[in-house]
Amino acid sequence: MKKNILKINKLSINTKVNNEIFLVDNISFSVEEGKTTCIVGESGSGKSLTALSIIRLLSPQLKMTGEILFNNNDICKMSDSEIRQKRGLDIAMIFQEPMTSLNPVLTIGYQIKEAIAVHSVLQKKEIENRVKELLLLVGIPVERVNSYPDELSGGQRQRVMIAMAMSCNPKLLIADEPTTALDVTVQAQILKLLDDLKNKLNMSMLFITHDFGVVEDIADDVIVMFKGKIVERGDVKQVLNKPKHPYTKALLGCVPDALGRKQLTPIDYVKLDKAIQRL
Ligand SMILES: Nc1ncnc2c1ncn2[C@@H]1O[C@H](COP(=O)(O)OP(=O)(O)O)[C@@H](O)[C@H]1O
Ligand SMILES: [Mg+2]
Structure with missing residues (x-):
């Protein structure tokens, strides 16, 4: 039977000073165990805020309402120490630009060791072995x-x-545009690595991107976000082959093919707004 590792109910996020504008507006979705759900949408659509709310790392100026159930436990109701325990151990996150997350003055071995030590009681030698194991796992000599x-x-x-994200075998990996800063061939390698790890370690993944080309490679299920709302959702094949919402169709018009032969259509927002009003 289908089991959801993550279930988000009616999540809304706004700033504490403005109660009227919702940066994330009443969204509900779930991530099925062992599957990859992609959130796709252009810059500013609320993807990262959604991801950050799951690990409770939203900026203090923001306010969220709704329910975030991880294995049926509401993350919003957890104490700070409970959520710290979940972060890294059960839920790990990777971001777009690794250089800003890595410390430039420490070796990568040291930084991976620290990630392991946060949640484990392994001895020095065991940690060193685990570092080697993790390097092998991700394909670094x-x-x-x-x-x-x-x-x-x-x-x-x-x-x-x-x-580092894999150091404690998380059950859910949240990847926020992890390949956006990379060139296309490296991007393909990293996507394959994440997909292999997901299968090998029986993880679930919430993958965020603005790029439908990436969605096609990695998603099982897709959620399309536009201005803080979910405008379309479904199985990847269904959304790619039979998009229903004008915004999804417009986004798909901006995806180049591998040889750049396709005519790209930039989004015409005036036309798009009219099409949405007609829905
Ligand atoms: N701390 C904040 N205070 C006010 N607005 C914010 C804050 N963080 C993000 N936003 C706004 O929320 C919207 C959604 O942001 P974000 O989730 O980062 O978009 P995405 O990841 O889809 O590009 C954007 O318009 C952004 O400017
Ligand atoms: Mg973002």
Whole structure:
């Protein structure tokens, strides 16, 4: 039977000073165990705020309402120490730009060790072995353990972030545009790595992107966000082949094909607004 590891009910986010404008507006969706749900939408549509609310890292100027159930436990009702326990251990997150998340003056081995030590009682030797295991898992040669972040390529740095995220075998990985800063070939390698890890470690994934090309590669289910609302959702094939909402159709018009032969259509927002009003 289908089991949802994450279930979000009526999540809304606004600033404490403005009660009228919702940055995330009454959204509900779930992530099925062992599956990848993609949130797709252009910049500013509320994707990152949704992700941050799940690990309760929203900025203090923002206010959220609704329910976020992780394995049926409401994250919004957890104490700070309970949520700290969940972060990293049950739910891990990776971000777009690994260089800003890695400390430039510490070796990658040291930083992976720290990620492991936060949640475990392993001895020094065991932690060292686990670092090697994680490097192998994400495809970085073990000899690079004493390298500094700036000695690695962008793709390798993202692999280090993934190794840190995997350090405690999370049940849910939230990936917020993890391949956006990478070139397309490296992007494809990282997507494959994440998909392989998801299958191997029996994880579930909430993957955020603005790019339907990425959605096609990695998603099982898709949610399309526009101005803080979910405008379309469904199985990946259904959304890609038979988009219903004008915004989804417009976004799909901006996806290039591999050889750049397709004519790209920039979104005409005036036309789009009219089409949405006619719905
Ligand atoms: N701390 C904040 N205070 C006020 N507005 C914010 C804050 N953080 C984000 N926003 C606004 O919320 C909207 C959604 O942001 P975000 O979730 O980061 O978008 P996305 O990840 O889809 O690009 C944007 O318009 C952004 O400017
Ligand atoms: Mg974002």
